[in-house]
Amino acid sequence: MPYYRVITPKNALSYEQRQKIALGVTDVHCGISAAPRNFVHTEFLELDETGSFPDDRGRGVKSFNTKYYIAGRNRGGRTDDTIAQILNGMLEMFCDITGVDSNEVSGDIIEGKASWTMEGGHILPEPGEEPPSWYEADKVLAN
Amino acid sequence: MINFICNVQEGCIPTSIREDLEKGIMTACNDVLGQEQGPIEFLWTEIPKGFGFRGGYPSTTSQVAGSIPDGCTQEKRELLLRKICDSWSSISGTTEDEAIISIRDASWSDKTGYK
Secondary structure (H helix, E strand, C coil): CCEEEEEEECCCCCHHHHHHHHHHHHHHHHHHHCCCHHHCEEEEEEECCCCEEECCCCCCEEECCCCEEEEEEEECCCCHHHHHHHHHHHHHHHHHHHCCCHHHEEEEEEEECHHHEEECCEECCCCCCCCHHHHHHHHHHHC | CEEEEEEEECCCCCHHHHHHHHHHHHHHHHHHHCHHHCCEEEEEEEECCCCEEECCEECCCEEEEEEECCCCCHHHHHHHHHHHHHHHHHHHCCCHHHEEEEEEEHHHHHHHCCC
16 A cells, blocks of 8 residues: 556556556655655556446445546545545646546545555554655665 | 455466465465354456556556454454465565555445445
């Protein structure tokens, strides 16, 4: 975590656009949350028909009524304002990169307990309690 | 009922080892939670090349998300996470850094599933 799934119609985005969006997702999330960049995961899911998708954040199907959708899953513990700020940043970034009108994309972010996840062989810390070692991978990425 | 969604990047986890990975997860669940928890179901999804990113760059990371009955202590949960992580890395030959393992309560999974 964090994990963002960008739902699009078939062949709607080029590889270059997807990579720009993945970088944008990383920029937005890390700019607001201060999470290490290496922990931000972005997946693109193309649908033959828009309207719903299998929601692997839990069990079942998520319905939506826009052409594009961003489904996020973050560690729990952030304020509603911070969550809204992250989501709005994602939607704005998506429109900037794709040229899609803002009423054609929507999204949501759900939260899960950090202590329920092991990443890189370690139990995830709660937001704001990240040890310095968490950022070592980012130093490698930056070099 | 326990179920796992294994979300892997295309070309990173061969289909030929998936049965062994499932056996590793089942062994871990039986060891930590007991066999009385019932059957374990698996759903595999593969992210095509060019559709999965980490930190903005192509990803090789697998996500293994399990849903277990409510009531598991954190101590047991961490032990289960550790065993699954070790098993996954050992069988797949990938590093610990290339696997994200989650074990969620069933009530959370049901609530977030937008049924």
